[in-house]
Amino acid sequence: MSAVEVPTEKWTGKIHEVKLGGNGRKSVVVGGENMLPFLHFEGKIPNKPIIAIEVQDRNPTDWSPHLISVWGDVLADPGAWAKKAVEYGADIIALRLRSAHPEEANTGASEAKKSVDTVLSAVDVPVIVLGPGVAEKDNEVLVAASEAAKGQRIALGNCEEKNHRTIAASCLADGHIAIAKTPIDLNLAKQLNILLCDVGLSTDSILMDPTTGALGYGIEYCYSVMERLRLAALGGDNMAAMPMFCSAGEETWRQKESKITEGLPPTWGDHLERSLTWEGITAIMLLNAGANIIALRHPDTVTLAKASIDKLMSA
Amino acid sequence: MALTGIEIYKFLPKTNCKECGFPTCLAFAMKLAAKGVELSLCPYLSEESKQALESASRPPIRLVTIGTGDRKIGVGNEVVMFRHEKTFYNPPAFIVQIKDTDSTDDVAKIVDEVSSYSVERVGLELKLNGIAIENASNNGDNFVKCVALVKSKTDLPLILMSNNPSVMDQALEKVAEAKPLIYAATKENVDQMVELAKKYQCPLAVYEPAGLSELAELVTRVTEAGVEDVVLDPGAREFGQSLSALTQIRRLAIKKSFQPLGFPVITFPGQGSGGIEEEAVLAGQQVAKYAGVIVLDRFTPGVVYPLLTLRLNIYTDPQKPIQMTPGIYEIGKPTKESPLCVTTNFSLTYFSIAGELESSGFPAWLMVCDTEGLSVLTSWAAGKLDADKIAKTIKEFNVADKISHRNIIIPGGVAVLRGELEEELPDWKILVGPRDAVDVGGFLKKQ
Ligand code: B12
Numbered sequence A: 001m002s003a004v005e006v007p008t009e010k011w012t013g014k015i016h017e018v019k020l021g022g023n024g025r026k027s028v029v030v031g032g033e034n035m036l037p038f039l040h041f042e043g044k045i046p047n048k049p050i051i052a053i054e055v056q057d058r059n060p061t062d063w064s065p066h067l068i069s070v071w072g073d074v075l076a077d078p079g080a081w082a083k084k085a086v087e088y089g090a091d092i093i094a095l096r097l098r099s100a101h102p103e104e105a106n107t108g109a110s111e112a113k114k115s116v117d118t119v120l121s122a123v124d125v126p127v128i129v130l131g132p133g134v135a136e137k138d139n140e141v142l143v144a145a146s147e148a149a150k151g152q153r154i155a156l157g158n159c160e161e162k163n164h165r166t167i168a169a170s171c172l173a174d175g176h177i178a179i180a181k182t183p184i185d186l187n188l189a190k191q192l193n194i195l196l197c198d199v200g201l202s203t204d205s206i207l208m209d210p211t212t213g214a215l216g217y218g219i220e221y222c223y224s225v226m227e228r229l230r231l232a233a234l235g236g237d238n239m240a241a242m243p244m245f246c247s248a249g250e251e252t253w254r255q256k257e258s259k260i261t262e263g264l265p266p267t268w269g270d271h272l273e274r275s276l277t278w279e280g281i282t283a284i285m286l287l288n289a290g291a292n293i294i295a296l297r298h299p300d301t302v303t304l305a306k307a308s309i310d311k312l313m314s315a
Numbered sequence B: 001m002a003l004t005g006i007e008i009y010k011f012l013p014k015t016n017c018k019e020c021g022f023p024t025c026l027a028f029a030m031k032l033a034a035k036g037v038e039l040s041l042c043p044y045l046s047e048e049s050k051q052a053l054e055s056a057s058r059p060p061i062r063l064v065t066i067g068t069g070d071r072k073i074g075v076g077n078e079v080v081m082f083r084h085e086k087t088f089y090n091p092p093a094f095i096v097q098i099k100d101t102d103s104t105d106d107v108a109k110i111v112d113e114v115s116s117y118s119v120e121r122v123g124l125e126l127k128l129n130g131i132a133i134e135n136a137s138n139n140g141d142n143f144v145k146c147v148a149l150v151k152s153k154t155d156l157p158l159i160l161m162s163n164n165p166s167v168m169d170q171a172l173e174k175v176a177e178a179k180p181l182i183y184a185a186t187k188e189n190v191d192q193m194v195e196l197a198k199k200y201q202c203p204l205a206v207y208e209p210a211g212l213s214e215l216a217e218l219v220t221r222v223t224e225a226g227v228e229d230v231v232l233d234p235g236a237r238e239f240g241q242s243l244s245a246l247t248q249i250r251r252l253a254i255k256k257s258f259q260p261l262g263f264p265v266i267t268f269p270g271q272g273s274g275g276i277e278e279e280a281v282l283a284g285q286q287v288a289k290y291a292g293v294i295v296l297d298r299f300t301p302g303v304v305y306p307l308l309t310l311r312l313n314i315y316t317d318p319q320k321p322i323q324m325t326p327g328i329y330e331i332g333k334p335t336k337e338s339p340l341c342v343t344t345n346f347s348l349t350y351f352s353i354a355g356e357l358e359s360s361g362f363p364a365w366l367m368v369c370d371t372e373g374l375s376v377l378t379s380w381a382a383g384k385l386d387a388d389k390i391a392k393t394i395k396e397f398n399v400a401d402k403i404s405h406r407n408i409i410i411p412g413g414v415a416v417l418r419g420e421l422e423e424e425l426p427d428w429k430i431l432v433g434p435r436d437a438v439d440v441g442g443f444l445k446k447q
């Protein structure tokens, strides 16, 4: 019998490369692959996916007890938290300016600048700064963050359709990257990328966040939309070819399976084991769908995800 | 490869005799292409045409059944590479492996736990699918004893794992009528294993780690010898190897109609990973990337529950979210004074809030609006949950007659609906509940 021919696909497209950091700070490049995730037999993946650890500018007292106990004191100090995150293996820090949320402390530009300064001087890895997720507030604090980090090539999110002009202008002025966030929809994602290019951002300065749903809470929709985006990109659609950022830790740890500790059925198993598996499985699904940066919360999941990535890279 | 209606039409008699129940041969061909009817409805097909059409309509990945009775499993029969292209049909079986060197007590305990494990999610009971018994002792008597013990304790499908044909024969003699999967035929034992599969009419796994060409060759030997129910083990254990090998097998089967590899694949994530969490993560990858049978080294609810949830997610038809029938549901035994809550008919949403209402201890009425299976925020954003919809649902199900009060609790996520609702329902008081279902108990207590 004749040998089986390896069934490869001939892709014409390639994911744009985006470099974060640099200019005195460590740098990392994501993207550049010209094949489906980790299928080394049909292409090249020059830069492996990286793991971000989420840091908040405000002590997250409502977090799961497992997160609170593993991070301990540093939760009250974003600088110390970021440092410890790097020790735990973070390739990059994702700083969430949560205190700016109108339902939290509703803080503004000056507090944002301070938090960003603190984290930037505490660590030398690249940084992502995320607003509270409310477009008007995102504008206010991200513009401040952008100025504070001028030249350090951080990534700023959320950049949504509503506020894309403001965020893009900041990115252009200060040399940063926009994280274009759209709700689980191929066309909306492409459209926002087009808008960003129209206002002058180049493809090496855009990441996209196609929206993450946790395992059990919409992961299948996110997985499929990411697969479709990746297929479109490899098929040659430049406006679908931005590297993808996914906020897996945030989504999984807010679900009942990870957050609630009492009154759960015994069939749900050990709380910590379940929570870690919940975050780990969410991460591996996103990796297999093409994620380039995944933000996580628990150090053990970070170790697990990084080990999985290394094994996926070395095959 | 599936044929189009026109391609099928070429094989039909083209007499339009209507005996198949269709007005023309072409209409029948179209229906065949859509897989809506059986070929046998046309009595006038030539033998050649029949053969050609049957082999063309053979599923690219064979459906293989393991076990018998209520809990038997069918794996394979997938038709796409990506779930968005259509859907994934037959969820991979989760099997827990034990060894014949484990103590009798341990075996009995695990088998009981695995058989009875059942966890509820979105109103469905999620379960494990079988037990694999490994002949780790290398001793025939031990294996047969262990297999018999497992069989006596469970109706779950079994996988018998031994490369020794005579040991396998002894075990099959005891349990063959339960149609276990024989694991595995290898280059060394293939002829004897094929004989056993034929003699006992059981499915056969084929293990060949040397490469897909070698695997295909071995499978061809097996199928040519008359065994059709085959499960493939390419021996690719780690994350990357598994992804590559399983993707290639799936592509060859689906896109190239390569029959020697048109069978479901078995994986052993525990062998390709460091600890239980890594095993779970690798098993997760294999749910999506292309396993038919997943054998876990260990049984632990803390990893099994997330895995079963993932399987449910990935194997849900992307075109049809799991939905509830709209209407008014009783939680506990509500009276005319009990609170009234509103939610959507996405199953996940319904069961999230229904579950929390139930465990809060307050009986309640839960009104489910038809949002075409979308969650609270998604349906609001899509314009499918608004004041008008809520008011209409109240009317449609005569909700006002069931209660004496006029208070309605809406999910906190759609607090913005309050104003609209106050206008739409002037006699009602609109209460904004918490954003997360888990907080509903505390909320009701305060009311
Ligand atoms: C999966 C998903 C989808 C899936 C649909 C899944 C489905 N069947 O509903 C798809 C991909 C189809 C989708 C589409 C869209 N989506 Co969508 N989607 C999500 C995602 C990832 C998860 C939603 C989910 O399943 N949640 C789980 C369920 C259980 O939550 P829930 O229904 O809200 O229920 C909870 C509570 O509300 C509460 N609750 C429920 N009932 C009740 C009742 C009472 C009385 C109380 C007190 C509490 C309560 O209990 C539950 C648990 O706490 C979220 C983002 C995210 N990460 O959460 C976005 C999200 C909901 N989507 C969003 C949008 C905008 C859309 C689109 C409009 C985008 C577009 N323009 O195309 C479309 C609309 C659909 C359409 N046009 O048909 C936005 C909504 C923005 C907003 N705040 O309004 C979100 C938040 C994403 C974002 N950040 O932008 N989406």
Ligand code: SF4
Binding pocket: B012, B013, B014, B015, B016, B017, B018, B019, B020, B021, B022, B023, B024, B025, B028, B041, B042, B043, B044
């Ligand atoms: S029964 Fe056969 S020959 Fe007659 S119309 Fe149908 S397809 Fe054509």
